Amino acid sequence: MDTQGPLLELRGISKSYAGVRVLNHVDFSLSRGEVHCLVGENGAGKSTLIKILSGAIQADEGEIILNGKRCRNTTPHQQIEQGISTIYQDSDLVDTLTVADNIFLGSEIKRFGVIARKEQERISREFVNSLNINIDPSILVSELSTAQKQILQMAKALKRKASVIIMDEPTSSLGEEESAALLQIVKRLSREGIGIIYISHYLEEVFSIADRITVLKDGVVTCVKKASDITSSEVIHAMVGRDASLFYSRERFPIGEVVLEVKNLTCPPYAKPVSFSLRKGEILGFGGLVGSGRSELMNALFGAVKPLAGEVYLHGNKLLISSPQDAIRQGICMINENRKDAGLFLQRSVMENVCIARNEKKLFIDISKDISSTDEMVQKLNLKTSGFQQEVQRLSGGNQQKSILARWLLTSFDVIIFDEPTKGVDIGAREEIYKTILELARDGKGIIIISSDMPELLSMSDTICVLREGSLIHTLSPEQLTEEELLKKYLDIA
Numbered sequence: 257m258d259t260q261g262p263l264l265e266l267r268g269i270s271k272s273y274a275g276v277r278v279l280n281h282v283d284f285s286l287s288r289g290e291v292h293c294l295v296g297e298n299g300a301g302k303s304t305l306i307k308i309l310s311g312a313i314q315a316d317e318g319e320i321i322l323n324g325k326r327c328r329n330t331t332p333h334q335q336i337e338q339g340i341s342t343i344y345q346d347s348d349l350v351d352t353l354t355v356a357d358n359i360f361l362g363s364e365i366k367r368f369g370v371i372a373r374k375e376q377e378r379i380s381r382e383f384v385n386s387l388n389i390n391i392d393p394s395i396l397v398s399e400l401s402t403a404q405k406q407i408l409q410m411a412k413a414l415k416r417k418a419s420v421i422i423m424d425e426p427t428s429s430l431g432e433e434e435s436a437a438l439l440q441i442v443k444r445l446s447r448e449g450i451g452i453i454y455i456s457h458y459l460e461e462v463f464s465i466a467d468r469i470t471v472l473k474d475g476v477v478t479c480v481k482k483a484s485d486i487t488s489s490e491v492i493h494a495m496v497g498r499d500a501s502l503f504y505s506r507e508r509f510p511i512g513e514v515v516l517e518v519k520n521l522t523c524p525p526y527a528k529p530v531s532f533s534l535r536k537g538e539i540l541g542f543g544g545l546v547g548s549g550r551s552e553l554m555n556a557l558f559g560a561v562k563p564l565a566g567e568v569y570l571h572g573n574k575l576l577i578s579s580p581q582d583a584i585r586q587g588i589c590m591i592n593e594n595r596k597d598a599g600l601f602l603q604r605s606v607m608e609n610v611c612i613a614r615n616e617k618k619l620f621i622d623i624s625k626d627i628s629s630t631d632e633m634v635q636k637l638n639l640k641t642s643g644f645q646q647e648v649q650r651l652s653g654g655n656q657q658k659s660i661l662a663r664w665l666l667t668s669f670d671v672i673i674f675d676e677p678t679k680g681v682d683i684g685a686r687e688e689i690y691k692t693i694l695e696l697a698r699d700g701k702g703i704i705i706i707s708s709d710m711p712e713l714l715s716m717s718d719t720i721c722v723l724r725e726g727s728l729i730h731t732l733s734p735e736q737l738t739e740e741e742l743l744k745k746y747l748d749i750a
């Protein structure tokens with residue numbers, strides 16, 4: 257066998273949905289030990305390409321060549337058998353089984369027809385130790401963090417002797433530290449000869465691990481270069497066709513009277529009372545490590561979680577919020593970080609999803625108004641869709657995210673909470689979202705942003721609140737604060 261040729265090659269891959277080409281003669285290759293990053297705007301075709309490679313869908317044209325052999329009529333099972341493993345964010349792990357049981361799922365060790373759990377645990381322990389991974393094989397997967405679950409999926413792939421590992425936006429729900437740990441593992445695996453295909457919207461991350469970078473734009477490869485031969489602005493140019501900055505410098509607006517007052521709001525799991533107030537036109541950023549209790553606090557404020565104690569005042573009036581519907585009715589809305597929980601109606605059209613909140617109280621729906629509002633939002637957020645009637649489940653990940661944002665922008669509210677507003681969103685669209693948030697601030701809305709992206713928090717917030725284990729430990733002005741200083745505040749070591 258020729259071991260010098262590429263490990264994997266995709267040649268002339270094309271794919272259309274209902275006559276719309278989403279991939280157009282795409283070539284892509286991967287060598288042993290290479291980290292090849294795939295970047296591009298939302299809807300560029302990245303996930304589609306790796307779905308074809310993993311056997312989840314079939315290409316209309318083109319071929320996949322693994323180790324010099326052509327793969328035909330691929331299925332997910334067959335691709336795994338051949339050594340191509342995909343790490344999904346919504347993991348295919350079984351929550352109710354232990355780590356060891358998950359590693360051995362489908363290839364259990366049996367003694368007299370019974371699963372030899374102790375032995376599986378022992379081998380799993382040796383295996384994870386050999387990878388320097390700190391995960392206890394005897395605990396249930398439901399007890400693992402998102403980062404640990406992804407690392408476990410990588411361990412599982414190695415156990416199956418994968419030679420190619422594919423990761424689609426693996427760090428988009430992780431904090432800085434967890435992302436760093438995951439990237440270390442990616443680097444180690446590549447040193448061991450595994451080829452890695454890595455999709456991400458975070459260019460800093462891409463440059464920290466990539467050997468090679470491929471840019472997809474509208475289903476066409478616009479650039480393939482060694483990472484050392486290209487700069488991030490060149491990558492951005494190939495992605496969006498114009499300059500866009502990784503750093504956003506915002507305008508400041510006058511801040512008005514207090515609109516929201518939160519007093520001793522106490523919620524599970526930390527049960528610590530938190531108080532803060534938010535003014536008209538103010539952008540209050542919430543920072544902290546993953547698991548610091550930020551989303552829990554905001555979910556309590558939004559009525560999605562029942563608080564243990566505390567009061568919320570809007571324009572000085574005490575609110576009774578026992579459900580998100582109550583919150584929305586009283587003028588507080590929230591854009592959730594998790595698309596799946598964010599209330600998208602996956603089988604309904606883009607237009608219905610965008611207009612549903614605004615139309616809720618209406619007896620008659622004015623279709624022409626819906627069309628013009630949807631059009632306005634599609635333009636504003638650069639939402640990529642084949643038409644307003646396209647089912648939301650058929651949009652790319654980032655475009656689903658944008659349709660949630662569009663929905664809330666069409667409603668009226670006093671306070672809006674963004675939980676990770678730019679997660680999964682491409683660089684061009686990120687600027688659009690920042691502009692939109694600033695317009696809301698200029699209009700006098702009270703804005704809360706939870707973000708794990710420190711540059712985002714530093715550049716967008718008027719004030720940063722730092723949570724740690726459920727307590728509000730610092731209230732800071734972001735001016736002249738560096739990322740490093742902010743991280744120290746998160747860790748409470750300065």
Ligand SMILES: Nc1ncnc2c1ncn2[C@@H]1O[C@H](COP(=O)(O)OP(=O)(O)OP(=O)(O)O)[C@@H](O)[C@H]1O
Pocket residue numbers: 273274278296297298299300301302303304305640641642650651652653654655680682
């Ligand atoms: N099942 C489907 N039916 C119709 N169109 C689809 C389907 N799946 C994907 N598409 C379209 O294909 C295009 C590419 O989507 P894909 O998910 O590959 O984008 P992506 O590059 O992964 O974007 P993101 O960064 O937002 O995740 C999008 O315009 C999407 O709407």
Ligand SMILES: [Mg+2]
Pocket residue numbers: 302303304424652653654
């Ligand atoms: Mg995608």
